[in-house]
Amino acid sequence: MSATINAPITGTHAKVRRAALSGFFGSALEYYDFLIYGSASALIFGRLFFPESGASATLLSVATFGVAYVARPFGAVLWGHIGDRFGRRRALVLTIALMGVATFLIGLLPTYESIGWAAPALLVFLRLVQGLSAGGESPGSTSLTVEHAPEGRRAYYTSFTMSGMQFGIALGSLVFIPIALLPESALFSWGWRIPFLASGVFTIVAYLLRRKLEEPETFISMRDEGERARLPIAVLLKDHWRTTARVLLLSTINVVGTIFNVFALSYGSQHGIPSAVMLAVVSFGNLAAMVMSPIAGRLSDRWGRRTPFVIGSIGSTLCIALLFVAIDAGNIPLIYLFGVLGIGVFYAIPITVGATWYPEQFPAACRYTGMAVALMLGILLSGFAPAIAQGFGANGANWGPAILLCAAVALVSSVVALIAPETYRVTKDLLGVKRRRD
Template sequence: MTDTDVRAQSNVKVRRAAISGFFGSALEYYDFLVYASASALIFGRLFFPEAGATGTLISIATFGVAYVIRPFGAVLWGHIGDRYGRKLALMLTIALMGVATFIIGLLPTFETIGWAAPILLVAIRLLQGLSAGGESPGSTSLTVEHAPARRRAFYTSFTMSGMQFGIAMGSLVFIPVALLPEDQLLSWGWRIPFLLSGVLTVVAFFLRRKLDETEAFSDMRTKGSRAKLPIAILLHSHWRTVIRVLFLSSINIVGTIFNVFVLAYGTGNGIPSAVMLAVVTLANLTAVVAAPIIGALSDRWGRRPVFIVGVFGAAICMVALFAAIDAQNIPAVFAAGIAGIGVFYCMPITVGATWYPEQFPTKVRYTGMAVGLMLGILLAGFAPAAAQAAGADSTMWWPAALICAGAAAVSAVAAFMAPETFRVPKAELGSSSE
């Protein structure tokens, strides 16, 4: 085989990995946004009607339940991915996520089966969280290992584009649903977005079947150097890197505040739910386009500067967004949402998708990325509920803004302390991260 053939084959593999990452993350975050929207707008009435005014708070808290189990999913899928292959782990995670979301669309409500309904809802939400613990870490680890040295962030950015596309599609699907007459919305309309996830699941699973295992993992398997228990090696030799990724990924708090709390805050303060869903949709569609550009800039200028500019820009835009909602200034709401999420927040999450796995060696890359990321975003899952509780039932926004500012500060400090990896050869990644 000539060098040209080898390069062509390598290009095919990395494109497949990027496309698979796009659709896999689209499914994961479509499910994420559909559940987030339903928990903010509908589930309080369907599954917690006896809670009265606190029903929305309890409903939003069920959104955060999945984050509790994500670290356990990270250990499970990380072990499978580092021990038996990235491809197997990714096929299993995508199947579990799609099936769990589809089942939510079939659940009976409190009116039909009483307290069994919210119990089933939480149980299936936990399955979603278990799957999410390995989806994006596996996709990004696999793409980093397939991608050419100077284009790792560009190719990995498509996983982040998929994530934002899934969020946008989840919001878009909910717009006509939210406009239904209330009796239709509460009887059958809310189920449609969950049932539609079955289509994305089939597409993503088919693409995953065509993936090739990475050369880095295949070489490790051939040499017999796979870790028998990746989590043990990770905690013994790379725990500092795990903590660093944990702090870096705390910026995800801004994303959950925007996609859940801002939605509830805006609709609770006079802005129609369809308008707020449109803001979420356009902001995330902007990020779909912005992510590959940001990835290319990170490959050129480095991970750290792009990451830090993004975290501070996102926190500032959140303040502007809340002020615009209070002023009932719809154009300003759109502008702040699109700039804050579509551009600035997109910067750290796009860079992080490459930067986090680059800090771990091959034998624990999947586990390290998954555990560090899932621990980091654990608080992100409960940030909307915390903001809702501290905001006195959606009458104050400054606690949410302070939470976002704190997350940005923590992530920025961690970024200053993290190694710059954009010029490190693939074979040397993770060798000097401790």
């Protein structure tokens, strides 16, 4: 990755490289956790943690995936407060440690057969801890990178946080392919634990990188001049609630990602497509997105935030609809084509643009809090989208509700994008300044 981040060799360059690397690995851990939990909830946890629920076991298992999204807004307020009051670095070190420990402990959990209903209760608790930490992870990484990045290259450098997200999802999928091919006795006894225990490697790397981070000059200047808000959430709700609502609506486009990464995996497996094939599609799609994100960042720095965001939102939804048609037809080449095109190309664009655009719309004093709260409330629907699609789609037999959800968020986020302020040419000292009706 270091070879791809090119900028003049300066002290600022070293800081932004470190921030980008930290964002890459932290985001990789967050979404590696996201993918392995989503895969396990779709394929394994129903049998291990909800064996007495019969046909509803998969629905209950997938619902635990969404539980983390309930905790994310609370984490957003907590980590946003720490990040805006005491420093971006401190918040990011704490979030990565908490997330890594929770994921590792899931891999050690006893199942329902061993301790009864205490097993799913512990699973839900650790999933809530994951959500609490995730509430500050990517918002903090992107806010810090935006503040470190040179003018005119903010989206490019911030895109590496999104590349890390896609890498984490792709790696989680790749890890689950050989796991899914294990004999049932091995899969349901020890095999499913391996991806969770392996997350410890990401945790250590990301933690060590975070400890070396420096605070951006934006925060240092704000601290030295006594401009930090005593209660950032109060400032946000009083003075920037319109911006918060705007970013919230923009970020609902993340529904497309969870429908692809979780519901499509479950749907394909229920309709005759081997789990290994669906996991490979998820992996290849996200590897393509990892490469696409820096490209999308460069395009956004040159052309602006609005147009790429809208094109990606609409294009990804159309491709996901065609993906489900291909699944119904059992056409594996088309499944790969529309999966990779939908997630690897089109969906990568709005999430990359959003990672820069969202924090750019808030002032420094409440940027971390604003980015975190708006994003976590916006993606709350994403967490429950697979369960909604599963429940309204005749327990996963019909993909219509899934696509209706994707189409709805694509429409809403595109309309909001067209009326949102353009920020790609605004200098850092003027980002979020109230010269608009915010």
